[in-house]
Amino acid sequence: MLTIKQIRDNSDLVIARLAVKGTQAQDIIKEIIALDDSRKSTQAELDGNLAEQNVLAKEIGALLKQGKKDEAEVAKQKTAACKELSKQLEGKLTDIEAELNAKLVQLPNLPHTSVPQGRSAEDNQLVREGGSKPQLSVKQPHWDLAKQYDIIDFELGVKLTGAGFPVYKGQGAKLQRALISFFIDENTAAGYTEVQPPLMVNEASGFGTGQLPDKEGQMYHVGIDNFYLIPTAEVPVTNIFRDVILNESELPVRLTAYTPCFRREAGSYGKDVRGLNRLHQFDKVEIVQIAHPDVSYDALEGMVAHVESLVKKLELPYRILRLCGGDMSFTSALTYDFEVYSAAQERWLEVSSVSNFESFQANRLKLRYRGEDKKPQLAHTLNGSSLALPRIVAALLENNQTAEGIRVPKALQAYTGFEMIK
RNA sequence: GGUGAGGUGGGUGAGUGGCUGAAACCAGCAGUUUGCUAAACUGCCGUACGGGUAACUGUACCGGGGGUUCGAAUCCCCCCCUCACCGCCA
Numbered sequence: 001m002l003t004i005k006q007i008r009d010n011s012d013l014v015i016a017r018l019a020v021k022g023t024q025a026q027d028i029i030k031e032i033i034a035l036d037d038s039r040k041s042t043q044a045e046l047d048g049n050l051a052e053q054n055v056l057a058k059e060i061g062a063l064l065k066q067g068k069k070d071e072a073e074v075a076k077q078k079t080a081a082c083k084e085l086s087k088q089l090e091g092k093l094t095d096i097e098a099e100l101n102a103k104l105v106q107l108p109n110l111p112h113t114s115v116p117q118g119r120s121a122e123d124n125q126l127v128r129e130g131g132s133k134p135q136l137s138v139k140q141p142h143w144d145l146a147k148q149y150d151i152i153d154f155e156l157g158v159k160l161t162g163a164g165f166p167v168y169k170g171q172g173a174k175l176q177r178a179l180i181s182f183f184i185d186e187n188t189a190a191g192y193t194e195v196q197p198p199l200m201v202n203e204a205s206g207f208g209t210g211q212l213p214d215k216e217g218q219m220y221h222v223g224i225d226n227f228y229l230i231p232t233a234e235v236p237v238t239n240i241f242r243d244v245i246l247n248e249s250e251l252p253v254r255l256t257a258y259t260p261c262f263r264r265e266a267g268s269y270g271k272d273v274r275g276l277n278r279l280h281q282f283d284k285v286e287i288v289q290i291a292h293p294d295v296s297y298d299a300l301e302g303m304v305a306h307v308e309s310l311v312k313k314l315e316l317p318y319r320i321l322r323l324c325g326g327d328m329s330f331t332s333a334l335t336y337d338f339e340v341y342s343a344a345q346e347r348w349l350e351v352s353s354v355s356n357f358e359s360f361q362a363n364r365l366k367l368r369y370r371g372e373d374k375k376p377q378l379a380h381t382l383n384g385s386s387l388a389l390p391r392i393v394a395a396l397l398e399n400n401q402t403a404e405g406i407r408v409p410k411a412l413q414a415y416t417g418f419e420m421i422k
Numbered sequence: 423g424g425u426g427a428g429g430u431g432g433g434u435g436a437g438u439g440g441c442u443g444a445a446a447c448c449a450g451c452a453g454u455u456u457g458c459u460a461a462a463c464u465g466c467c468g469u470a471c472g473g474g475u476a477a478c479u480g481u482a483c484c485g486g487g488g489g490u491u492c493g494a495a496u497c498c499c500c501c502c503c504u505c506a507c508c509g510c511c512a
Contacts, residue, residue: 044473048481076492
């Protein structure tokens with residue numbers, strides 16, 4: 001969430017920036033500032049009142065010590081009115097703060113100045129394209145290939161669990177492990193430290209990264225213990241730093257984690273969710289950075305370049321998009337999407353989303369660093385997929401299909417131990 | 423699942439009603455001494471929200487919430503969490 005200070009100090013700028021995301025914030029910001037004003041004045045009144053009580057209490061203590069019982073009794077009488085007033089003010093303050101907070105959490109993050117205006121995916125900006133689309137003589141979609149080579153069994157997953165929980169078999173299973181290892185090795189070589197976090201998180205963690213309280217419907221919930229299955233490694237990994245004050249010298253923090261991801265994701269249908277295109281459980285390797293605010297955009301560019309190098313090594317045709325205001329997530333300030341071309345479906349599939357959240361998540365997490373002036377400041381958080389497996393697999397299968405089998409890209413062969421899926 | 427113990431500042435850990443926002447030690451920061459390193463010594467060393475140009479200052483916070491009291495880290499109630507041992511188990 002945005003900080004009150006951001007809003008107060010630059011309210012016109014905040015309104016202008018939020019308009020890029022399609023949020024008309026003029027009224028709510030006026031309300032927020034008004035609420036904050038009354039919060040301040042109420043607190044001042046309450047503080048003064050409590051100070052008076054504290055003084056009286058000390059006096060009473062001193063009087064009792066001196067044995068002046070009667071005088072103490074008189075002083076006690078005086079505290080009654082004070083206490084009553086404090087109680088009222090406390091209630092008022094709580095109400096104001098709740099109202100203020102309810103308004104604050106409604107505001108999305110400010111988009112970066114480079115974010116193009118726009119409403120939907122149509123308005124996203126093409127940053128660059130790479131690789132070349134293959135010329136296929138036969139064009140089987142990956143769900144047919146999966147069946148033909150018996151590497152992914154969607155029906156079996158339905159039997160075991162339900163739709164969206166595929167079973168990978170044989171070379172298909174090996175390909176999964178190969179991709180995971182390949183991505184983690186590449187990420188650690190680029191300076192990211194590997195972590196293996198829990199796959200379930202508690203409520204506090206869900207709140208820290210913004211899944212709760214609004215988006216709980218998108219997560220699987222283990223009711224008996226009140227845990228949530230993680231929708232992405234971003235949740236546990238970023239929450240490592242919840243309520244943490246880092247030393248400036250520790251920045252940037254770079255972490256990578258492989259985890260399965262679980263998403264309930266009701267809604268879509270048809271070819272969008274066919275095969276590997278959208279699953280309830282899928283594998284993903286994530287990269288996370290905690291960066292100094294001055295250099296977080298350099299860090300973002302670095303992450304984009306790194307993810308690009310992975311897609312290149314996999315020899316996949318790709319493009320990088322800068323998301324427009326309307327297509328960005330609530331929490332992001334700037335997001336680059338990576339899409340790979342899936343040659344049989346003849347469509348672009350999103351495989352990575354790399355974002356700078358600036359201090360928006362850090363403010364929720366209370367993730368700070370201590371700079372030279374010793375004062376804790378909110379850090380910037382960034383994350384990106386590096387990479388999500390299913391759609392990479394879909395594109396690999398479709399783009400590399402030949403009459404002899406499916407060719408495995410060179411970079412992966414050391415990990416798969418085979419050059420062809422047959 | 424059973425039984426017991428406990429949650430205090432970055433860490434260890436004192437503190438059973440006012441002198442405690444909190445001892446002491448460790449870590450950290452700054453400095454002095456020293457030929458260097460090490461050691462020793464001195465000082466500083468929580469967070470949030472207010473007020474003040476600033477020095478400084480008010481309030482809150484000892485797992486969370488409520489209560490008793492003029493006054494609560496300390497007493498009472500509820501909740502959460504952690505640890506140990508036993509049982510079960512990868």
